[in-house]
Amino acid sequence: MxxxxxxxxxxxxxxxxxxxxxxxxxxxxxxxxxxxxxxxxxxxxxxxxxxxxxxxxxxxxxxxxxxxxxxxxxxxxxxxxxRSWRRRLASGHQPAQQEAGAQERGAQVVRAYEPNVVPGMLQTPDYARHVLLASAALHQSPRDTDDAVRERMRRQELLYAPGRRFRFILWEGALRARVCPPGVLASQLDRLSGLIGLDTVSIGVIPFSADLPLTLRHGFWIHDQSYVTVETINAALHLDDQADVALYLRAWGMYEQTAATDAEARRIIVAARHSLGAT
CATH class of the missing domain: 1.10.260.40 (lambda repressor-like DNA-binding domains)
Structure with a gap:
């Protein structure tokens, strides 16, 4: 239980x-x-x-x-x-974005694993708009999309703050998922390529061809080694039991072993970009 x-x-x-x-x-x-x-x-x-x-x-x-x-x-x-999304989004997505920003500002090292979507901290405004609109439609929440997008972009200022570390692992499928029009996705992939090499950011990509040490579970965010946030379709979970944190850190390490980084990660991202054709 x-x-x-x-x-x-x-x-x-x-x-x-x-x-x-x-x-x-x-x-x-x-x-x-x-x-x-x-x-x-x-x-x-x-x-x-x-x-x-x-x-x-x-x-x-x-x-x-x-x-x-x-x-x-x-x-x-x-x-x-x-916290159920029904309650958390009762006033729209902007307050949820503000809450996420506060969590990120309180951590020195953030590890994020996402198998299905580009993480919010790395999204372009247009990509974020499509993701947030889809979420609002699913949860039938108030559509404060423009305000929520601005708040999500404000969160990204931390990516350039000295002393911070943001470590992202994505499955290759997240790069190719058509959650937005091809032109928007192309710009998003260009953005990811441009972030590789930033001192405060590391981006790993688990390729389709990887031998997986663990099945591709739900996404999660680890804040320092203090707590984990997990977003399911109906709720957001805050896990601060140290046994839970240790479990997610172990899963993170297993995914990290299979992830391509640096030039190889960029090659996978560029290949996904080229699959969209001329846009």
């Missing part, structure tokens, strides 16, 4: 205790709050994550409004490790 699930279940136990103290059945509480009875059960058994509004309503309905703040603190601790 994950730490997140344990925390969600612990919060559910607290909610159940408050209901018990108020001598309310699940159906009675559901009727009082105007919720389906199934929601009460899911929250108490850790099968659904409460919202801030849910917790305030629960505390008030069970006669413990003063405990709302404590419940909110439990929720905040839980969401430090797991």
């Amino acid at each position: 994950s730490d997140f699930q344990r925390a969600r279940e612990a919060l559910g136990v607290r909610l159940q205790q408050l209901r018990g103290d108020a001598a309310l059945s699940g159906r009675a509480l559901a009727a009082q709050l105007g919720w389906p009875h199934s929601k009460i059960s899911k929250l108490e058994n850790g099968r659904q994550t409460a919202t801030s509004t849910d917790l305030a309503a629960w505390a008030g309905a069970t006669g413990h409004p003063a405990l709302s703040g404590s419940l909110q603190a439990d929720l905040a601790a839980l969401e430090t490790h797991y």
Whole structure:
């Protein structure tokens, strides 16, 4: 069981205790709050994550409004490790970009592995716009795309900051994925080629022909050796347990062994660029 699930279940136990103290059945509480009875059960058994509004309503309905703040603190601790995109993108992509920038500014060494897409720190504005628009369509979030693109470009200023190190590993498929029109992708690949050799940046590419020591798992970012961020289709995970960090560092090392760098990485990028034809 994950730490997140344990925390969600612990919060559910607290909610159940408050209901018990108020001598309310699940159906009675559901009727009082105007919720389906199934929601009460899911929250108490850790099968659904409460919202801030849910917790305030629960505390008030069970006669413990003063405990709302404590419940909110439990929720905040839980969401430090797991934040659904539905919640994270409720105000659009710009706040999420600002949060990512703060994480990057707080680290001296950032390692990123991406098998499917060019990492945001390396994206051109046009490429970023297509990626963010697709994400907004998937999550049905507010389309603040221009503001989000500007924030993503602002994050890239760190690439040129002395004393920082950004180490990227991409699978060759990420260079060829048609997530944008060919002309936009061509410019993106030119950008990648131009970044090779920058003192603060290293770019490795795992070629299609590589003998893989590990299957191509989900992308992840390691911040120093303190924590890892993982983005799934429905949530962003923050992993700071040292066993988890060590696991991701080990995976990083295995991918790094197979990645082409420097002139060979540029050759793979240029080959992907040429496959697009004249653009």
